[in-house]
């Protein structure tokens with residue numbers, strides 16, 4: 001595809017968005033990324049919600065893009081769309097487009113990168129720009145939700161709690177992982193929250209974007225999703 005065509009596709013994709021609430025899903029290289037098609041389809045069932053996805057390269061290993069009905073953006077789009085000064089910058093356009101960002105799953109690698117301000121891919125660059133918005137109006141205007149997912153041993157490593165706390169200090173909201181038998185065979189905490197729980201939290205934040213402390217939220221930026229289980 002020619003560069004001009006890529007720019008026009010990007011503009012058309014974001015402009016044609018018909019939803020009143022625009023949800024950007026960030027997906028990283030946890031095995032829980034295999035739930036991306038389910039997550040996107042359930043989000044699209046919320047009234048007035050439109051969805052786009054930013055994927056890391058490793059996350060691509062876990063889902064079939066043909067099963068995801070919305071545009072999935074990745075690093076190559078970021079670099080291919082920009083060839084000259086007049087071209088749009090993808091991570092800026094996506095940041096402008098979205099009302100809410102939910103990173104599901106958030107793997108240990110990207111968790112560590114976010115906690116340390118690293119921005120070496122499309123998702124993380126978008127986050128860095130998001131953080132500059134956070135300085136002025138993050139809590140009230142644009143929620144950022146994150147759903148950790150990793151092996152129990154990784155979850156229990158002391159650095160994980162430090163990094164999760166760091167993200168909550170930024171004003172981001174944790175949708176906590178749950179305990180169950182993991183795909184690797186281990187049993188314990190570290191599994192991504194159930195998709196139905198994630199969608200329910202997204203819905204609450206979209207309904208009341210100006211109320212960061214909602215009924216299901218605890219004061220320390222962790223959402224209580226206990227009792228929610230996928231069917």
Ligand SMILES: Cc1cc2nc3c(=O)[nH]c(=O)nc-3n(C[C@H](O)[C@H](O)[C@H](O)COP(=O)(O)O)c2cc1C
Pocket residue numbers: 027028029030031032056057058059106107108109110149150151154
């Ligand atoms: C089969 C498989 C499953 C994985 N599952 C997880 C996981 O659940 N959580 C995690 O933190 N890392 C997991 N990883 C490791 C990440 O994919 C790896 O750290 C990768 O560098 C993450 O890159 P990203 O954060 O850019 O997506 C898994 C790797 C493989 C091969």
